[in-house]
Amino acid sequence: MKILHIAETLKGGLETYLRMVSGFQQNSPVITQAKFILPGPVDWLSSKDTHVVATARSPLALASYAAEVRRIIRTERPSVLHLHSSIAGGIVRAMALLGQVPQETKIVYCSHGWAFDQIGPSYKKSIYRWTEWLLSYWSDAIICISDHELRIAEKFGIKRCRCIPNGITPAAALLEQGAPERQLPHTRRLLFVGRLDRQKGIDALLESYARVRPGFKLVVVGGAVRNDLSLVPSEDIEFKGWLEKDALEAAYRSCDAIIVPSRWEGFGLVAVEAMARGKPVFASAVGGLVDIVEDGRSGRLFPLERIDEMLREIDQIPADDMARMGRAGRRIFEKKYTADRMNSAIVDLYKESVL
Incomplete structure (x- = not known):
């Protein structure tokens, strides 16, 4: 299997998670290749395994980000796209909805914390919730990082979820x-x-x-x-x-x-x-x-x-x-x-x- 991870941001717990995942997958006998699209270079990945695509926020920057990600997907032809956090997950699954992801490529998504479970205006939380519900139909699997995440996903009808709690390797x-x-x-x-x-x-x-x-x-x-x-x-x-x-x-x-x-x-x-x-x-x-x-x-x-x-x-x-x-x-x-x-x-x- 060829795995391509996509993370539009990289900070705190997410970087720890990706570091743990990369070390394991690059030594796994069932994974032939594990590469990453990240907003910047990191010291725990070689340059040949990293595609650097700058973080995007404005509409124009998001469009540019999506175009570059689409180009990399077509070049790498991964078996699985593993999407991390809501922006990367939203962009790439929207691309899949529009037919811009190869049909044979499977999509695994992890929000690393549902945006609609945060404190904020109710209208924003409603938009996030309905967006996640819709895009779950363009996901082959969704990883919930805790039982709490799984419970609220099921409550709002988000499909194809499985709980895989975060883990770490201590010294x-x-x-x-x-x-x-x-x-x-x-x-x-x-x-x-x-x-x-x-x-x-x-x-x-x-x-x-x-x-x-x-x-x-x-x-x-x-x-x-x-x-x-x-x-x-x-x-x-x-x-x-x-x-x-x-x-x-x-x-x-x-x-x-x-x-x-x-x-x-x-x-x-x-x-x-x-x-x-x-x-x-x-x-x-x-x-x-x-x-x-x-x-x-x-x-x-x-x-x-x-x-x-x-x-x-x-x-x-x-x-x-x-x-x-x-x-x-x-x-x-x-x-x-x-x-x-x-x-x-x-x-x-x-x-x-x-x-």
């Missing part, structure tokens, strides 16, 4: 580790990792931290992408910005727990990254997070409007209970959220679509 040392060593008393550290944007709820977290003034240290890793918030830095909070792989690993290892205060979330990759490292997760009860975090076992779920109460509770949870939740999260990760499990399920889906 080799983490795969071999047993229970974490008992640490000496220290100031508890709570870690936030993600975009400093409204979706991720960082503003709610910072405001709550200032009100509650808990005894633990809050560490924030990430930076703004959408620039839809104005955040005021605080001397009481450790802002680290975006971190490279080794520095991010050190931040995960040095914390006691992770907090994910998202307003909406199709999946919640940071929660899985924390569980892979044996850290408890405190997350808002939205989207895919309610499927990942087992309340009271691997962490806690809370309504975002009650984040003050959650911060006070985090301050009081005994260290032994924190460690217990971390170990439970690690077991859940190994059972449900490894990259090998995700990648094997994706390739099986390809085979079913092609046959």
